[in-house]
Amino acid sequence: MVGTPVLFIAIPLLAAFLIPLTGMVWKESVRIIPGLILAYLLVLAINLLSYVTVNGPIVEVIAGWAPPIGINLVFNAFSGFLVTIMVFMGLLVWLYSYRFKSNVEYEAARKYFLLLMMLVTGSVGIVLTGDIFNMFVFIEITGISGYALTAFYTGRDSAEASFKYLIMGSIASVFLLLAIMIIYSQLGTLNMADVASKMHLMDPKYKAVSFILFVIALGIEAEVFPLNGWAPDAYAEAPGPVGAAFSGIVVKAAVYALIRYTYTIFDLSGAFDLLIIVGLMTLVIAEVAAIRQEKLKRMLAYSSIGQMGLVFVSFGIGTKEGVFAALFIMLNHAIIKPLLFFSGSYLVYHSKKKTISDVDGMGKLAPFTSLLFALGAFSIVGLPPFAGFWSKLSFLMAAADSNMLLIIGLILTVSVVELVYYMRVVNRIFFFKRASHLLARRPTFNAYIVMSVLAVLILVIGFYPDSVSTYLHNAANSLFDKSQYIHSVLTATIQ
């Protein structure tokens, strides 16, 4: 081993506090240090993930208090997989925003990268922690940095979007704390594995109430209908890379938390049906809302919400294939949606209102950006041979194995809606005459690199889906192996 899971939290948190100090000495360091740290964390995540695949989960005991008393971090195939995705997305977001338009000034860059490091710390912490109260703290860290990043642009309506997000987020945190305290008052423990092993002792009434409170609280962060009112505004008003960070990092962490509660901690029989119902509602309403959006980024935001609905339906199937498909969709969404956000924000760069009609004829002006946008659009609606095809196929197969034919029909119908609104944009880009006098904006060098890396990944996963399926299978197996999770945490000792 080259490191331990605690570094994923300690290093970015330390960096977030040190950046302002190093900036006093050397101004460029506020941009460079976060990138170096994220690159190191990515290497560490990949190393630990391959270690975990061979040797089983790593359980780290913090501060010398063995579980169930102290806080512990769990790095297994499932959480490790998500940490790897999140750190990788963090690195790409950093690279894209290295000299982003509003970051050129030192003062702005310092705040931006500080908040980005806090966002990564919080999200990675949510995934790694094995303690329910500690998870609440990390959710709040993520939330507060998320509010501040949403309001990063001083003009426009960003403060309004951020205020909306803040109200919903703080009501969510109240519900979350209430749910945690219900569990604590009944079982007298906060450790996830300990709670899971004692869950059968809890009165079903308390169990149901605290589960519903958890679903409401985490659903707000995970953009589940009807709790996602903040999401389209936050995506549309936040800087482009922040939208990508939300869809690639924050939402993944919230989905992880919800799935951990449903699969490992609670043993309620109706929970999977609840996931399917909530997921289907989210999917249908988000896709229908997306088709009538006029602003490009809002359309992408609704599409992002729809994808999350699909993830929830897939988790709700409750089989290993279902979890495999859900993780595959999450992986693809983490790759494709940032590509769409990045290329899309360049296509409407000079436009005031950022409407979809402003992309007319951009195919001639900005061929590379347009091509990448089209690639992302084809991939996310699930056309072969791109990455999105395999995740949708595995989802449909998992649903077919469980005889959920109505759901398959509904998902395919909704996919047509998705196809319509994405093809409408692609059609406008390539085949419409340029109506406005808007000029295309050349992407920066960093943006070229980031978008190319994402496009190559889409093609690689599209042609060789086996390259990721081993990791996905391991992750799905580790989520299902509840007794191993409990055992490995409760027998953990101080190294």
Added chain:
Amino acid sequence: MDSTYFQYLDYAVYGTAVLVMLIGLYAALVKKSLLKIVIGLSIVDSGLNLLIVTLGYIKGGTAPIFSPGYNGTQAMVDPIPQALVLTAIVIGFGVTAVALSLVIRLWRHHHTLYIDEIKNLKW
């Protein structure tokens, strides 16, 4: 000691905490002024903190500290909820600070705190 009297008192403390939370939620969801919404959110936090401390209380318990006068037989209250409440208070403070700074931004932008007049974004 009359135990029934203390049980009613227990419920009264729980009831007060929930009542404070409901008052806060009412302010956060119904009031039209941004400042009142922020105050409401802060009241919800206080009610929740009160509830958590109440959950950890043991009848006749002392502070959970091994001080020189402690004879080893007296019950102590549960220290974990108190530690959790300290964390929750700090987090609530941070959220309130961010919320107030956003209210200042909105005031500068719109010159009003009335929420019906700040509606550029909608579904």
